[in-house]
Amino acid sequence: MTQTDLVRSELESLVETIDVKTHFKTPRGIARAVDGVSIQIRRGQSLGVVGESGSGKTVLSRSIMGLLPRNGVIREGSVRYRGQEIGNCSDKEMQSIWGREMAMIFQDPMTSLNPVMKVGKQISESLRKNLGMSANEALAVAEKLLHDVRIPEPARRLNQYPHELSGGMRQRVMIAIAMACGPNMLFADEPTTALDVTVQAQILELLSEQKRDRNMSLLLVTHNLGVVAGYTDEIAVMYGGKVVEKAPTKTLFANTKMPYTEALLSSIPRLDQPSHSRLTTIPGRPPDLVNPPKGCRFAPRCAYVRDLCLNEEPELEQADSPDHTYRCFYPVGSPEYLERRVELTRKGELVASEGSN
């Protein structure tokens, strides 16, 4: 363990953010979509970014990629790629990074594919532009890429338009486009949410294969902790624009600290429950980013909330386990947590199946 830790710490960060803030000017006020996030991704490592809708996962990825709207955005903090500050680069300077260095699989395949351009052309264009291939070469590579992402009849698909493909296939086309120039850092924004489980498993397998074989780094965005359990080295849980818990994947599951992380985990329907089991939900909704709650942003929905949580914002705490941080006053396992848990169980507000570990 210490040996690996040593080796790991020697690996340089490929991507690093320091206290990144991305705020949007909206008619209602400033929306703090990403509010002070520091993460590191090392070469060949994968980081899962998990959280509910609106927690800032996509905005974080876009902030690192430099793909934010031009107007109405307030940006702060530092984004480094291979040690170089890229947070202030212009689109023109980013051109040399997009595609070959960093690529992104966007969340919504239908709106990010060009509806009036054939699939083959969409893939081959970036190959021609970034790698200087001839049209024929690029089409041949495009066919191979479609084959790699397991699209049946790749040759026929090259001549189809996006609307002629099923949702799952469109997502795989997106992945083929992102992989086209062999990036070092891949942002995969919910790459499998719209896909069925067999393809999901294949695609996650495919991404980890690329990661392994090419020593690629991967940032995997998802709302489902279950999906990233087997495919990430580390997980950052986001809530209301902040990272509220971050740990190596095994630690996060074995030694969950945030009540929020715990609640996310227990809302996943499980195969070992009989059918028609009542699913555990998290009451309420994520915070308004224009007027976030004063104390802990999760407080209005947290079963373990106390006065302190309503008034003060928890700082980043270091857990006993290495590389494990969280923001909570009464973490899972603390005396206050346990006391409340006993009360909740007595009142029948906690279902027995809602695991505490």
Added chain:
Amino acid sequence: MAGTGKAHLRDDQNVLLRVEDLVVEFPIGRTGLKVNAVSGISFDVLKGETLGIVGESGCGKSTTGRAIMQLPSPTSGSIMFDGTELTTLSGEAMREARTKIQMIFQDPISSLNPRRNVRDIVLEPLSIWKRGTTAEQLAAVDKILEHVGIDPQRAAESKPHQFSGGQCQRISIARSLVLNPQMIICDEPVSALDVSVQAQVVNLLEDLKKQFELTLVFIAHDLAVVKNISDRIAVMYLGKICEVSSSDDLYRNPAHPYTDVLLSSIPVPDPTVAVKKVVVDGEPPSPVSPPAGCRFNPRCPNASDRCRSEEPTLREIEPDHFVACHHPLTGGEAPVSVHFK
């Protein structure tokens, strides 16, 4: 003739929907070729039951759901809904029938008109069908909105984009309920939602089903969700049904090799459980020229010569558990059948 068989159809007076030999084909331009999206499937749904349909992308789940609604009407086959054959209805009669069967879709936001306020969106079906006075319509809408947990006042003031994805799905559900349908076909209703919201919507559907005595067809690719909400599940592969069973039994005792693949692909929310190497590889075959015999044979670990020539039909391997496979994982080999051509 080998179809996928009908052994699993029930002779029950409570059958609300009975689909027989459903075929949906899409011609490809002027090539003379066609996509065999759905190839002769049969199933039934009892009143008050939830039938789950699962299967890989492109296997024909949405096409099946839309064919029930005659959107478009199928190439061939019969769809009996509450004693009426839908495939031969006139346009007007079909429009009327569609009020009794509603459909909700995967993408909650884009399935709602962005320019109207949410209360009007939910009300629209009532005004189209001139159900009751305006005051009665508004009262009905507000009641339904309350049921799905949307504040009617806010609905009157807001457009869909001002609501979250989960709330938009609640709004779609409200809209599908106003005409008092008997059946709702849910096509991936929670696939685009967060796990936390997904759980809320699944719980909501379960509650509404009881309150409004609904019958559901629930199409999804997430087997854990389908298992939770369904009484009975049909597993589809490339336009065919391969297994039908009660949902708990399907998970306890999968018999079809493809069902087994589906089950073992489900991610386990536990990093100490090693990720299972994906058990099927290769490409899903083309629905334009599906393989002869069993359509799963090119990817099936159990495939034999028989599988490559003879199409398996659904047969009962234990009470209310049906499988279309020559060499299933449980239930014994299929008896050698006599062919009638």
